[in-house]
Amino acid sequence: MTNEPKLRIAVIGGGIGGLTLAVSLHKLCGSRVEVDIYEAAQTFTEIGAGIGLWPRVWEIMETLGLSADLAAISSSDAGDAGQSIEIRKSDYTVDGGSPSEVPRGAYSQIGGVRPFHRARFQAVLAAHFPADPSYTAHFHKRLASYTVPSAGSAPIELTFTDGSQAVCDLVVGCDGIKSVVRGVLYRDRTLAYPADSEPVWSGTVAYRSLIPRAVLEKVNPEHPCLSQVVLFCGQNKHMTGFPMAQGTLINIVGLVSQPEREGTKYDGAWVKEVPKLELLDAYAGWEPMMTQLLNCAEKVTLWAINTIPHLPTYVGERVALVGDAAHAMTPHQASGAGQAIEDGFVLASLLADPRATRETLPHVLQAYDAIRRPFSQDIVQRSRTSGMLYDFLLSPSEAGGDAVGVAGDSAADDLARRSALAQQLMLWTNQTSIMGDRDRALQALDAALTVEST
Numbered sequence: 001m002t003n004e005p006k007l008r009i010a011v012i013g014g015g016i017g018g019l020t021l022a023v024s025l026h027k028l029c030g031s032r033v034e035v036d037i038y039e040a041a042q043t044f045t046e047i048g049a050g051i052g053l054w055p056r057v058w059e060i061m062e063t064l065g066l067s068a069d070l071a072a073i074s075s076s077d078a079g080d081a082g083q084s085i086e087i088r089k090s091d092y093t094v095d096g097g098s099p100s101e102v103p104r105g106a107y108s109q110i111g112g113v114r115p116f117h118r119a120r121f122q123a124v125l126a127a128h129f130p131a132d133p134s135y136t137a138h139f140h141k142r143l144a145s146y147t148v149p150s151a152g153s154a155p156i157e158l159t160f161t162d163g164s165q166a167v168c169d170l171v172v173g174c175d176g177i178k179s180v181v182r183g184v185l186y187r188d189r190t191l192a193y194p195a196d197s198e199p200v201w202s203g204t205v206a207y208r209s210l211i212p213r214a215v216l217e218k219v220n221p222e223h224p225c226l227s228q229v230v231l232f233c234g235q236n237k238h239m240t241g242f243p244m245a246q247g248t249l250i251n252i253v254g255l256v257s258q259p260e261r262e263g264t265k266y267d268g269a270w271v272k273e274v275p276k277l278e279l280l281d282a283y284a285g286w287e288p289m290m291t292q293l294l295n296c297a298e299k300v301t302l303w304a305i306n307t308i309p310h311l312p313t314y315v316g317e318r319v320a321l322v323g324d325a326a327h328a329m330t331p332h333q334a335s336g337a338g339q340a341i342e343d344g345f346v347l348a349s350l351l352a353d354p355r356a357t358r359e360t361l362p363h364v365l366q367a368y369d370a371i372r373r374p375f376s377q378d379i380v381q382r383s384r385t386s387g388m389l390y391d392f393l394l395s396p397s398e399a400g401g402d403a404v405g406v407a408g409d410s411a412a413d414d415l416a417r418r419s420a421l422a423q424q425l426m427l428w429t430n431q432t433s434i435m436g437d438r439d440r441a442l443q444a445l446d447a448a449l450t451v452e453s454t
C-alpha cells in the first residue's frame with residue numbers, strides 16, 4: 001500500500017477524445033487516479049452526422065468493453081468484416097445514365113469500416129463515463145487558461161471563463177482544433193514559431209447531410225449507398241455516401257477543394273447551414289446515381305476543413321494534447337476521431353504503469369509523444385494524399401503508386417490504379433494493431449525509468 005497521493009488529471013473537453021480517455025483511465029487505472037473532465041457545453045453532445053471506425057480502433061472499443069453496446073447501434077450489415085468500399089469516376093453525365101458505364105474500382109480488401117451515427121456513438125461513450133467518486137464531469141466549464149508552476153510539483157492552476165479555478169497535476173487538452181491547452185503550451189514553450197501551432201484551412205469544404213433510407217429507396221431501391229460505402233470521385237471534388245444507424249440513414253459528405261487555398265485562413269464561419277442548391281450546384285453534371293442522392297438531401301451543413309500543422313511536440317512536462325487539439329486532419333481516411341481514441345487509450349495505458357507519479361510524469365508524456373506523434377502525423381499525411389487521389393489532383397505515379405500492377409490507359413485503368421493505391425494507403429487500418437503501439441510506448445517508458453533509477 002502506497003501513501004502517494006492520487007494523481008489529479010484534468011481532462012479538458014468531453015468530445016470523443018476526452019470521453020475515451022476518461023473511460024480508458026477508469027478501465028486501466030481505476031480509482032488510483034482522480035479525474036475531472038471539464039466540458040464547455042451543457043452536456044456531452046455531438047452533432048448528428050456520420051462517423052466511420054476502422055478495425056484498429058474497434059480493438060480499443062473491445063478492450064474497453066464498449067463493443068457490444070456499439071455493435072447494437074452500428075449499421076446492421078457491417079458485421080465482423082465491416083463494409084467494403086466502391087470507388088467511381090462520377091464527374092460527367094453518362095449517356096442514358098447507365099451505372100455500368102461509369103468506371104468503377106473497389107477496395108475489396110479494405111473492409112472493416114463500421115459506420116455510426118455520431119451522436120449515438122458519443123452517447124454510448126458518455127453512458128460508460130465511470131460512476132466512481134474519483135471521476136467527475138463538470139459541464140458549462142470552458143477553460144480560459146492555465147499556469148504550470150516551474151517549481152517542482154506544485155499544482156497546475158486552471159482558470160475557467162466563468163472566473164472559477166481548479167488545480168491538477170496533469171492537464172490533458174482534448175479540446176479540439178481550437179485548443180486552449182495547445183495555445184498555452186506553445187506560448188509557454190516560447191517556440192520560435194508559435195504561429196505554426198494554429199489551425200490552417202486545408203482548402204477543402206465538406207457538405208454534410210443525412211438522408212432517411214426510405215426517401216432514397218423510393219427514388220432508387222437499387223442505389224448502392226443503401227448497402228455500402230461509395231466514393232464518387234472527380235476533378236477537385238469527391239463525395240462519399242454510406243448507410244448508418246442500422247441502415248436507417250444514409251450519410252453523405254461532399255468534399256470540394258480549392259488546392260491553391262491550402263494553408264490559408266478560412267474566411268467566415270467554420271460550420272453553417274447552407275441552401276441545398278449550393279450542394280447541387282457543386283456537383284452539377286455528375287453521374288445520375290449521385291444526383292439522385294443529392295436530390296434527397298434536405299438540411300445541408302457546410303464545414304470548412306481546417307487542420308493543425310505537424311507540431312514538434314504533443315506534450316509539455318505536465319501537459320498533453322489528444323485528438324484534434326494535436327492533429328486535426330482532413331477526413332479522407334475517416335480517421336480523426338479514431339486517432340483521438342488511439343491517443344486516449346495509449347496515454348491511459350502509460351498512466352496505468354504503477355511507476356507513473358507526479359515525479360515521473362515527464363517520462364510518461366515523452367513516451368506518449370514518441371509513439372503517438374509520428375503515427376498520427378503519418379495518418380494526417382496519408383489522408384491528404386488520399387484526398388488528392390480522389391480529387392484527381394495527384395496521379396497514382398505521383399503518389400508513389402507505380403508498383404500496383406494495373407496496366408492500361410483507359411479511365412477505368414486509371415481509377416483501378418487510384419483505387420489500389422488508396423487501398424495501400426489504408427492498409428494500416430486493419431493490418432496493424434494499436435496494442436503493438438501501446439506495448440512500444442510502455443517499453444519506451446520502462447527504458448526511461450530504468451535509466452533514471454541507475
Ligand SMILES: Cc1cc2nc3c(=O)[nH]c(=O)nc-3n(C[C@H](O)[C@H](O)[C@H](O)COP(=O)(O)OP(=O)(O)OC[C@H]3O[C@@H](n4cnc5c(N)ncnc54)[C@H](O)[C@@H]3O)c2cc1C
Nearest residue numbers: 013015016017040052142143176323324334335336337338
Ligand atoms: C466532414 C467530417 C467527417 C469526419 N469523418 C470522420 C470519420 O468517419 N471517422 C473519424 O474517425 N473521424 C472523422 N472525422 C474527424 C472527427 O470528427 C474529429 O477528428 C473528432 O471529432 C475529434 O475529436 P476530439 O475529441 O479530439 O475533438 P472535438 O470533437 O472537437 O471535441 C472537443 C470537445 O472539447 C470541448 N471544448 C472545446 N474547447 C473547450 C474549452 N476551452 N474548455 C472546455 N471544453 C472545451 C468542446 O465542446 C468539445 O466537446 C470527420 C470530420 C469531419 C469534419
